[in-house]
Amino acid sequence: MANFKDTKQIGFSFVEMVVVIGIYTVLLLAVTAAVRELYNISAYTTAQANEVENARRGMTQWNRDAKEMTVAEDGTYPVAVIDEHHFGYYSDTDQDDSVEYVEYILDETTLNKFTYDPTGNPPVYDLTSPDATTTLSLYVQNILQGTSTFLYFDNAGNQLSSTSPIIDVRYIAAQLIVNIDPIRAPGEFMLRSSLAPRNLKDNL
Numbered sequence: 001m002a003n004f005k006d007t008k009q010i011g012f013s014f015v016e017m018v019v020v021i022g023i024y025t026v027l028l029l030a031v032t033a034a035v036r037e038l039y040n041i042s043a044y045t046t047a048q049a050n051e052v053e054n055a056r057r058g059m060t061q062w063n064r065d066a067k068e069m070t071v072a073e074d075g076t077y078p079v080a081v082i083d084e085h086h087f088g089y090y091s092d093t094d095q096d097d098s099v100e101y102v103e104y105i106l107d108e109t110t111l112n113k114f115t116y117d118p119t120g121n122p123p124v125y126d127l128t129s130p131d132a133t134t135t136l137s138l139y140v141q142n143i144l145q146g147t148s149t150f151l152y153f154d155n156a157g158n159q160l161s162s163t164s165p166i167i168d169v170r171y172i173a174a175q176l177i178v179n180i181d182p183i184r185a186p187g188e189f190m191l192r193s194s195l196a197p198r199n200l201k202d203n204l
Helices: 014-067
Strands: 079-083 086-091 100-107 110-116 132-137 150-153 171-178 189-195
Touching (some): 014 086, 014 100, 014 110, 014 132, 014 171, 079 150
Antiparallel strands (some): 079 086, 100 110, 110 132, 150 171, 171 189
16 A cells, blocks of 8 residues: 655745735835825925925015115105005115115915116106016915905004005005915915004104
């Protein structure tokens, strides 16, 4: 009678190999997707932070310049336009001992600063084309959310409208809602600043 010895199979069978490869592939795809999503979130967060910083620098510049607004080279009153998304005034914004006309305008989601230099003698301001344009932020959500960019107040703290006498302005506030993608986290960021221009006296 022949003796049969038990034999043990070494390694994986074809079916086992297919299962292992399938599991490995699924895990690899899951890890790759997770890494890609993490990268996308990191890139978005960085872009949002950069845009907020741009808007913050613009707000700081606005606060510094508007605080020092003064009578124009041609004698025009310091405040020119008081709209909820458009603020115009006179100030030596580039500190060259010449008073420029400056506008901050929110156009849809883009906040720009326009500067007009005086020319001639006597000096005049040509407002047909700015001498300098600076884009402060491309992703301001104020108009889309029905929020004023600029607010104006009189000496008693009463809020003024765009039709109010500009000589009543004594206090100005600005606010920017910045978000490069309103439907994604981390969400919007609100910047606020306010000032009381030094050269707006009650006797002007």
